[in-house]
Amino acid sequence: MKERNVAEQFSKYVIPSMLTMILTGFYGIVDGFFIGQVMGDDGLAAINIAWPLLSLISSAGIGIGTGGAIIMSIKKGSGEFEEARKAEGTTIVMLFFASVAATIIYLFFSPMFLRFLGADGVLFKYGLSYMKVIAWGAFFQIMGAGLNPILKNLGKPVFAMLIMIVGMFVNIFLDWAALYVFDWGLGGVAFATCAGQASVAVFAAMAVIKDKLGNSWYIPDRKLSKDILKIGASPFGLTMAPGVVIIFTNLQALHYGGTAGVAVYTVMSYAAYLVYSLMQGLADGVQPIISFCKGAEDYPALKHVVKKAFGLAGIICVILMAATALARYQFPIIYGVSQEVAAASVPAMLALVLAIPFIAIARIMSAYFYAIDDGRNASILVYADPFVFTPIFLLLLPIFCGISGIWLAYPATQISISLLSVMLKKTSNRGLL
Template sequence: MTEKDIANQFSRYVIPSMMSMVLVGMYMIVDGYFLCRAMGDDGLTAINLAWPMVALMTAIGTGIGTGGSIIMTIRGSGGDEEGALRAKSSTLVLLLGISVLLIPVYYFLVGDALSLLGARGKIHEYGYNYMLVITFGAVFQVMGAGLVPVIKNIGMPVYSMVMMVVGMVINIALDAYFMLGLGLGLEGIAWATCIAQAVVAAMGIGPVLKSKLGPKWYLLERKTTAELIKIGMSPFGLTMAPAIVIVFTNYQCLRYGGNAAVAVYTVMSYAAYFIYSIMQGLADGVQPLISHCTGAKDHKGLGGVLRKGLALGLALGGSFMAVFYLARYQFPIVYGVSHDVAIQCMPAMVAVAVSAPFVVVARLMSACFYAMDDGRNASILVYADPFIFTPFFLVTLPMVMGVKGIWFAYPATQVALTALALVLKSMGGGVQRTYMPNPL
């Protein structure tokens, strides 16, 4: 691609993707606002303890949808149209099959899972009622998350953004009505989520079914499915990692500060998720371009896309650092917490601000690896977060800093991930070593 082509395609894919994730981040903030107003600290604690189970559904859909989309794009760019159709068909069948399978699994295990995650008494009751509704809407959760990347990769990035915008608007409106109007509490949030995701899934399935699927599209092709799962493990991990981090962090919060610390962490996680969502939007936006350049062996175009992505991400990361540091007291107040709780939140908000630039590099480099079909390095970088760095810092820092060590485990992890990304990049070969620019 020429510089002009890169600029045009970058705007076409990255801007809608980032705008979609901006709305996701804003939705999470508004959702938390309604929840705190309706149910206070107990509501915040219950949804934070239950959230990893919801995130697992979303991560499964995202992993399958993104993995299949990458295969579609690489094969299509390389001239293998039949292979691209097989990838599209396998993606659709897997999304539907696994989403249906999750319903009985969740129904029988959700109560015990909540207990393992630390929910007790009234918190367990709130979380169970919430998850019961989510369970019966599992098909919509998985299909909604999985069809967005598919739509984006078949050349409809703006429509994929519209799908997410519609879902967010419906979700926010129903949150307000069910919680504040009807007083349904967490069950109201669950109903709003399921209905909104059902609309997103309905909007996505139409264009996919109308596009060409190939003969016997309903049969899984073994080789394509195996490749899809292999590539999809990285985007699955990227989506699931924050939820796994929440599990570890909640455990330490309960140990060092009880339910109050969990409530503080919930406010912190809303801020962190806002930054994370936007940076993931940037990564999702460049992914189709990176996959296209990889399939077409356009090394010059690949380098140009990566440089633009890194420049934009680092500029945004610096801006977020300043904004969240300056709003370290005001942001918690938005949720209606008391002055004392807001004061306790301030160190946590500083930790979020410090982490922002490093989140950019970690997320973008992960996306680069899996978009280039480098599943090994992508998986190393993705899974080092929830299973190595986060547990290590969550155990060691609180020993020295007390509850503040829990908050600063987050930026410490992001710094470690950035360093690991640089090491993996320097150890890469071929296209990766030559054309992937250094992020710092």
């Protein structure tokens, strides 16, 4: 692949992917805006406690969908087009069964999950009204999230972006109607979220069905299923990591700051989620190109793609750091929080500023590893965040810094993950860069 072709493919995939992930981030941010304006601190705290359960659903879809999409790109790069079609069909079937399973599990176990996450009293009441609706919409959540990466790897990144725009506007309109017109509370917000994802799933399914899947595509291939799950474990963990982090952080915020502490963290997590989504969009955008280059064994082009990704990330980081620092007080106010919560959010927002460049490094390196089918190193990076560094820093830093230690745990974790990615790259036996 020539450098000119790489540049063309970079623009074709990365820009729509970044816009798509920004829109995905807006789903949660829009929900938070309306909830904060109508329901205040308690509503924001409740949605943040329930959010990891929603994140688990979308992560399952993204993990399966991205795992299948990576195999599709690698097979196409090596000229195995029939295997690529078979991988696409297997992925769709897996998404269907995962959707059905998630619906059943959440219908029966949502109350238990909310108790485990620390919800009690009014937070449990609000959270349960939210999850009852989310459970019924889990099917569309998984299908929408899983079909999107398939569309990108079919060479339709712009269409994937456009249907996300449709879903976002559906979500925004129904959020407004649910809270301001019908007074449906968090259950109405959940309905808006599910309706937005349902529109994405329907349009994505229509586009995929038009693609030539081949004969008997609905019969999953056992070996491909295992490969999809193996590769998909990394993007699943990458998407789920913020949800796991939220669980640990909510528990510490409740302990050190009560409901107000959780409200502060909710505001910070919305800002962080937007940054995270943008960087993940960049990483997802280069994934199909890296996977294709890997399959074609075009390593000079692969290096050029990664270099361009880091260059663009550097520019974005500067802009995001400046914007976050300038809006450190105004951003919480947008959500309608109390003056006490807005003032207490300033240190949390400044901690996010410090984390931004390291979020970029961690996301790009994780995507690089799973794009070249190096599941071991990708999984180490992905799961070290929520299950190693985050718990350690959340336990230790508040002992010395109080509630400020909770906010500092986020940049400390991202710095640690970035350093770990550099070490893994140097010791990797698949070093292509």
